[in-house]
Amino acid sequence: MKTIVVTGGAGFIGSNFVYYLLSHSTSSRIVVFDKLTYAGNQRSLQEAIETGRVHFVQGDIADSRQVHALYHRFKPAYIFNFAAESHVDRSIEGPEAFVRTNVEGTFQLLQESRRYWMGLKGRARVDFRFLHVSTDEVYGSLGKTGSFSETTPYAPNSPYSATKAGADHLVRAYHETYGLPVVLTNCSNNYGPYQFPEKLIPLMILNALEGKPLPVYGDGKNVRDWLYVEDHCEALWKAMTKGSPGERYNVGGSNEKTNLEVVGTLCRQLQRAYPAGQNPALLEKGLKDYGKLVVFVKDRPGHDRRYAIDASKIRRELGWIPHHSFDTGMEATVKWYLGHLDWCRRVQEGNYGRQRLGLLKK
Numbered sequence: 121m122k123t124i125v126v127t128g129g130a131g132f133i134g135s136n137f138v139y140y141l142l143s144h145s146t147s148s149r150i151v152v153f154d155k156l157t158y159a160g161n162q163r164s165l166q167e168a169i170e171t172g173r174v175h176f177v178q179g180d181i182a183d184s185r186q187v188h189a190l191y192h193r194f195k196p197a198y199i200f201n202f203a204a205e206s207h208v209d210r211s212i213e214g215p216e217a218f219v220r221t222n223v224e225g226t227f228q229l230l231q232e233s234r235r236y237w238m239g240l241k242g243r244a245r246v247d248f249r250f251l252h253v254s255t256d257e258v259y260g261s262l263g264k265t266g267s268f269s270e271t272t273p274y275a276p277n278s279p280y281s282a283t284k285a286g287a288d289h290l291v292r293a294y295h296e297t298y299g300l301p302v303v304l305t306n307c308s309n310n311y312g313p314y315q316f317p318e319k320l321i322p323l324m325i326l327n328a329l330e331g332k333p334l335p336v337y338g339d340g341k342n343v344r345d346w347l348y349v350e351d352h353c354e355a356l357w358k359a360m361t362k363g364s365p366g367e368r369y370n371v372g373g374s375n376e377k378t379n380l381e382v383v384g385t386l387c388r389q390l391q392r393a394y395p396a397g398q399n400p401a402l403l404e405k406g407l408k409d410y411g412k413l414v415v416f417v418k419d420r421p422g423h424d425r426r427y428a429i430d431a432s433k434i435r436r437e438l439g440w441i442p443h444h445s446f447d448t449g450m451e452a453t454v455k456w457y458l459g460h461l462d463w464c465r466r467v468q469e470g471n472y473g474r475q476r477l478g479l480l481k482k
């Protein structure tokens with residue numbers, strides 16, 4: 121039985137990936153290694169752990185002794201590295217944690233992977249892979265046209281994307297220098313279940329339900345290429361099982377939307393699922409339309425204007441295609457949040473009140 125380690129598996133994409141593995145890799149044992157920062161929550165894995173196939177270990181990827189113990193104990197065939205500090209606004213306020221986890225943590229995993237892989241024999245050594253999950257934000261910002269390909273030069277603009285870029289360079293170097301069998305993926309913005317409510321889509325859904333303002337940064341015309349999280353999970357599994365060591369794959373849904381369009385779509389979806397006219401929080405304010413809650417707020421410092429991904433390589437070479445359109449993905453997402461308000465309340469409890477983060481203090 122193969123053991124698959126998922127670092128950061130209690131976070132948004134990591135927990136979705138654990139559920140993906142449970143249904144698509146039915147004979148493997150899954151080990152989640154997660155520090156449980158504010159963004160990680162064991163509650164998101166409850167049903168997965170109940171299957172008996174998922175083992176949870178609380179630990180820090182930047183702690184070399186803990187990482188060594190993880191490899192020694194579980195002898196993984198595959199490592200998926202999702203663990204990261206992931207919120208741009210938080211990286212503006214406190215970049216240290218981003219350097220520690222995203223750069224130092226990835227370094228410790230690579231060091232231990234190399235040591236462990238060198239000790240493997242035969243088939244186990246040939247099959248071992250380290251997949252590093254990264255972002256399109258490493259490429260910087262685009263003008264009105266064009267898209268990021270795998271050969272676009274890196275130009276990160278936030279402490280978050282700079283630390284992800286640093287980690288990506290280390291991953292590449294461990295292949296070029298030591299021959300470590302790594303695969304690197306750079307994906308666009310994800311949305312779907314289990315996303316911590318500091319990120320645009322869950323934040324807007326929860327604020328709308330409570331009749332609170334929907335804060336849109338700047339003019340609302342920043343463009344992102346949105347992908348439903350399950351489609352990202354499939355791309356990662358394909359990259360791991362069919363991709364070649366040393367390769368990188370860009371992953372994106374070809375769903376370019378301005379932030380205003382995203383908020384407009386989710387307001388329409390909410391209106392269908394729970395009409396504002398029946399929501400006491402909106403009625404109290406005399407509103408019959410969630411869209412009326414939109415307010416424009418001061419822009420994020422260094423806010424990238426546009427991201428777009430050219431995913432033709434992973435489509436062509438690995439046969440990956442996204443299955444969700446933006447509308448079907450958003451419909452599923454809005455329904456999920458409406459059905460999991462208790463999860464939303466509990467993950468925020470005591471550590472986050474949906475306040476504005478990432479404004480420079482004078």
Ligand SMILES: NC(=O)c1ccc[n+]([C@@H]2O[C@H](COP(=O)([O-])OP(=O)(O)OC[C@H]3O[C@@H](n4cnc5c(N)ncnc54)[C@H](O)[C@@H]3O)[C@@H](O)[C@H]2O)c1
Binds near residue numbers: 133
């Ligand atoms: N969310 C997106 O739209 C998106 C898009 C492309 C790539 N990515 C990348 O995918 C990965 C997962 O993103 P996410 O949105 O699920 O993030 P997330 O913030 O929801 O989850 C991160 C997880 O990592 C854990 N973690 C943080 N520091 C750790 C450490 N030192 N050791 C062990 N665990 C630690 C947290 O507890 C949490 O469970 C990240 O590497 C991110 O850069 C995210």
